[in-house]
Amino acid sequence: MTTRVALEEGLRTLEDGVVELASMVDKAISRSVEALKRLDQEEAKRIVHEDLLINKKRFDIEEQAIELIATQQPMARDLRRIIAILNIIVDLERMADHAEGIAKIVLMHQDKPLLKPLIDIPRMAEKARDMLRRSIDAFIRRDVEAAYKIAAEDDEVDALYDQVYRELLTYMLQDPRTIDRATWLLWVAHNLERIADRVTNICERVIYDVTGRMEEINVSKY
Amino acid sequence: MAEALTFPRTTVRPAWIRVEGLSAWYGRRQAIRNVNLEIAPGKITAVIGPSGCGKSTLVRCINRLHEVVPGARVEGRVLLNGEDIYGPGVDPVLVRRRIGMVFQRPNPFPTMSIFENVAIGPRLNGLTRGAELEELVVRSLKLAALWDEVKDKLHVPGTSLSGGQQQRLCIARALAVNPEVLLLDEPTTALDPISTLKIEDLLRQLKAEYTIVIVTHNMQQAARVSDFTAFMLAGEDRVGEVVEFGPTRQLFTNPKDPRTEAYITGRFG
Numbered sequence: 292m293t294t295r296v297a298l299e300e301g302l303r304t305l306e307d308g309v310v311e312l313a314s315m316v317d318k319a320i321s322r323s324v325e326a327l328k329r330l331d332q333e334e335a336k337r338i339v340h341e342d343l344l345i346n347k348k349r350f351d352i353e354e355q356a357i358e359l360i361a362t363q364q365p366m367a368r369d370l371r372r373i374i375a376i377l378n379i380i381v382d383l384e385r386m387a388d389h390a391e392g393i394a395k396i397v398l399m400h401q402d403k404p405l406l407k408p409l410i411d412i413p414r415m416a417e418k419a420r421d422m423l424r425r426s427i428d429a430f431i432r433r434d435v436e437a438a439y440k441i442a443a444e445d446d447e448v449d450a451l452y453d454q455v456y457r458e459l460l461t462y463m464l465q466d467p468r469t470i471d472r473a474t475w476l477l478w479v480a481h482n483l484e485r486i487a488d489r490v491t492n493i494c495e496r497v498i499y500d501v502t503g504r505m506e507e508i509n510v511s512k513y
Numbered sequence: 514m515a516e517a518l519t520f521p522r523t524t525v526r527p528a529w530i531r532v533e534g535l536s537a538w539y540g541r542r543q544a545i546r547n548v549n550l551e552i553a554p555g556k557i558t559a560v561i562g563p564s565g566c567g568k569s570t571l572v573r574c575i576n577r578l579h580e581v582v583p584g585a586r587v588e589g590r591v592l593l594n595g596e597d598i599y600g601p602g603v604d605p606v607l608v609r610r611r612i613g614m615v616f617q618r619p620n621p622f623p624t625m626s627i628f629e630n631v632a633i634g635p636r637l638n639g640l641t642r643g644a645e646l647e648e649l650v651v652r653s654l655k656l657a658a659l660w661d662e663v664k665d666k667l668h669v670p671g672t673s674l675s676g677g678q679q680q681r682l683c684i685a686r687a688l689a690v691n692p693e694v695l696l697l698d699e700p701t702t703a704l705d706p707i708s709t710l711k712i713e714d715l716l717r718q719l720k721a722e723y724t725i726v727i728v729t730h731n732m733q734q735a736a737r738v739s740d741f742t743a744f745m746l747a748g749e750d751r752v753g754e755v756v757e758f759g760p761t762r763q764l765f766t767n768p769k770d771p772r773t774e775a776y777i778t779g780r781f782g
Contacts, residue, residue: 294780295780298779365778366732366765366766367765367766367767367768367773367777367778368778369778503766503767
């Protein structure tokens with residue numbers, strides 16, 4: 292068996308990059324929800340600013356991937372791996388934008404208190420982050436079965452989103468003066484719901500990487 | 514005979530070829546075993562595989578060139594538009610006229626001019642009339658994308674051209690006898706990258722009218738130029754077989770056989 296050292300090394304570097312980017316995104320999601328709990332304006336500003344680093348990381352990986360294609364002419368599974376990575380980093384970067392969106396909602400609150408204590412929103416965040424971490428793990432291990440399972444769990448996030456929506460609607464109906472803050476929290480929940488949707492995109496890429504099949508799995512109800 | 518001389522040829526649609534259970538031997542040594550292939554009309558089919566896998570033998574069987582080697586033998590059928598080229602009473606010379614071949618090294622006839630190199634085939638087939646012959650030569654040189662480069666020097670020796678031009682001259686020579694199928698056995702191996710890309714462009718233009726089979730050990734070339742790809746491999750007994758055959762885009766993005774995967778990703782040896 293001949294090996295292709297340059298290609299193998301390039302692929303490993305790309306994989307490391309994906310893991311690192313995913314970890315940055317995971318942290319951004321976690322920090323944005325923590326900042327929301329405390330309405331920490333300074334932390335929210337930092338999160339918005341640090342999104343630039345995530346964007347830069349994504350472009351770095353993209354450039355390395357293009358270079359690897361141009362110089363090593365990957366085929367078959369190697370080519371699919373790189374194409375999967377190119378897609379995954381876009382989803383990761385967009386997830387970070389959703390986290391940034393949550394941080395901006397913290398900033399919108401200025402000196403207003405939270406409408407209500409957060410219960411389901413942190414649960415949504417935990418679930419989405421758990422799905423994110425496992426989807427990256429499934430990608431690294433080329434685990435198609437896990438990919439299907441994780442994607443199916445998007446329904447749980449959707450269900451929590453439903454719950455948040457109904458609860459916030461009650462607030463708004465009872466007292467129209469809460470509409471502003473209720474809408475903000477709804478946006479937060481929506482951002483988290485989108486993050487989980489993007490995890491299912493990653494799962495689709497895991498399936499493509501391993502099998503070459505492009506299929507849409509678990510279409511979200513939102 | 515007359516049909517092969519008509520230009521443009523009477524069969525408007527490119528020919529299809531079906532290779533059925535084809536095996537070939539050099540003396541007692543078997544070179545390929547039980548090859549089955551559908552070669553689509555008006556498409557480019559690439560045959561790839563490591564050295565010694567029998568890919569050249571395969572194409573040489575498709576125009577009955579294999580049997581020219583002393584002791585060489587073929588079993589199986591090769592159907593050209595449904596007609597077995599190995600059938601009884603079939604003239605191999607006529608087969609080779611309908612299924613032309615271009616080789617690895619450009620091989621224009623050294624003593625002949627550019628014009629004569631292209632005209633020789635039709636002349637041997639009995640076409641000697643000036644105007645008609647000239648028209649045929651011009652048309653062939655245009656088809657081979659060489660006309661613009663040689664129109665002012667048709668009477669200089671063919672060997673005075675560059676390697677890439679010589680290979681296009683050989684393609685013009687093959688086209689001049691109005692074949693339905695063009696076989697190319699590693700036609701760009703001896704050429705520089707730009708001449709190689711020119712030949713590939715030319716093949717893409719020609720495939721509307723000709724069915725093309727190209728043998729190449731350059732996988733990237735197969736990926737660039739072909740619609741279908743056959744991957745051949747010789748097993749431990751050194752007899753070549755087709756391991757996988759399918760649309761080029763599928764074979765290069767998601768091959769079914771692990772041996773194809775190993776070869777095209779370069780993890781092979």
